[in-house]
Amino acid sequence: MVKLQRFHEDKALVRQFGKYILEKQDSALAGNSDAVFNIAISGGSMNKVLYEGLVNNKDTFPHIKWPQWRIFFCDERLVSFEDPLSNYGQFKKAVLDPLVHKGDQLNLGPTVYTINQSLIGGGETANKKIAEEYASSLPASFDLILLGCGDDGHTCSLFPGEAFNYLVEEMTRKVVWCHNSPKPPTNRITITLPVIADAKHICFLATGSSKKNIMHDVLIIKNSELPSVLVNEMIGSRVTWFLDDAAGALIPQDC
Numbered sequence: 001m002v003k004l005q006r007f008h009e010d011k012a013l014v015r016q017f018g019k020y021i022l023e024k025q026d027s028a029l030a031g032n033s034d035a036v037f038n039i040a041i042s043g044g045s046m047n048k049v050l051y052e053g054l055v056n057n058k059d060t061f062p063h064i065k066w067p068q069w070r071i072f073f074c075d076e077r078l079v080s081f082e083d084p085l086s087n088y089g090q091f092k093k094a095v096l097d098p099l100v101h102k103g104d105q106l107n108l109g110p111t112v113y114t115i116n117q118s119l120i121g122g123g124e125t126a127n128k129k130i131a132e133e134y135a136s137s138l139p140a141s142f143d144l145i146l147l148g149c150g151d152d153g154h155t156c157s158l159f160p161g162e163a164f165n166y167l168v169e170e171m172t173r174k175v176v177w178c179h180n181s182p183k184p185p186t187n188r189i190t191i192t193l194p195v196i197a198d199a200k201h202i203c204f205l206a207t208g209s210s211k212k213n214i215m216h217d218v219l220i221i222k223n224s225e226l227p228s229v230l231v232n233e234m235i236g237s238r239v240t241w242f243l244d245d246a247a248g249a250l251i252p253q254d255c
C-alpha cells in the first residue's frame with residue numbers, strides 16, 4: 001500500500017518534501033563521506049518544489065551534502081539544453097544556478113548526469129544511442145526517484161495507451177527512446193519500469209486542481225492502464241505520494 005502525505009498549504013508541502021529527501025540522503029550516506037546519494041528527478045512542476053524544499057529552505061539547505069549527490073533525469077526531452085523544454089535546462093535554471101550563488105561562499109554542487117547533447121538531431125540511430133549511453137551511466141539502483149504524474153496518468157515519459165505499450169512493456173533496457181510523445185517534444189528518452197522497481201524509495205509529487213481527476217483514477221479507481229498506477233502496484237510499500245488539497249480534492253480524507 002502506498003503512503004499518502006497531504007497538505008493544506010504549499011509551504012508545509014515543500015518543507016516536508018525537503019525533509020523527506022534529506023532523510024533519504026542521510027540513510028544513503030549514513031555519515032560516510034565516500035558514499036554517494038543516487039537520485040533521479042522529473043521535470044515540470046518538480047523543479048520549483050526542489051528549489052523551495054532544498055535550496056530556499058533554512059531547515060534543509062545546511063544539511064544537504066551536495067558533492068555526494070549523483071543526479072539523473074527520469075526522462076529527458078531530446079532538445080538542446082538551451083531549449084526551454086529541456087529538463088536539464090529547467091533544473092539548471094531553477095536549482096543549480098541559485099545553488100552556486102547562494103550565500104557568500106561558492107557552494108560545491110552535485111554531479112549531474114545529462115544526455116549526450118552532441119547527438120541531438122541525429123535521427124533514429126542517434127536517438128537510440130542517446131538512450132543506450134544514458135542507460136550505461138545509471139547506477140545499479142537508485143536511492144530515491146522523484147516522479148511527477150501528468151493529467152493523463154503518465155509518469156517519466158511512460159504514457160498510457162496502446163501506442164505507448166512499447167515503453168511500459170520494456171523489461172530489459174533501463175532507458176528507451178520514446179519516439180511519439182503526445183506532449184512536445186515528440187522525441188524523448190525515459191527510464192523504464194524495471195529501473196523504478198529497483199529503487200529504494202519512490203516519491204510522487206502532484207499539485208494543483210488540474211490533477212484532481214487523475215488522482216482519483218490513480219489512487220481510488222486504480223486504473224491499471226495508467227503508468228503511475230503500475231508503479232504503485234509494483235512497489236507500493238516503497239511509494240509515497242505528496243498531494244496538495246487541490247490535487248487531492250476527490251480523495252477521501254481517511255484514505
Ligand SMILES: O=C(O)[C@H](O)[C@@H](O)[C@H](O)[C@H](O)COP(=O)(O)O
Pocket residue numbers: 042043044045046074075076077087147148149150151154155156157205
Ligand atoms: O518531462 C516530463 O514530461 C516530466 O518529467 C513528466 O513526467 C512530469 O513529471 C509530468 O508531466 C508531471 O509534470 P507536472 O508536475 O509539471 O504536471
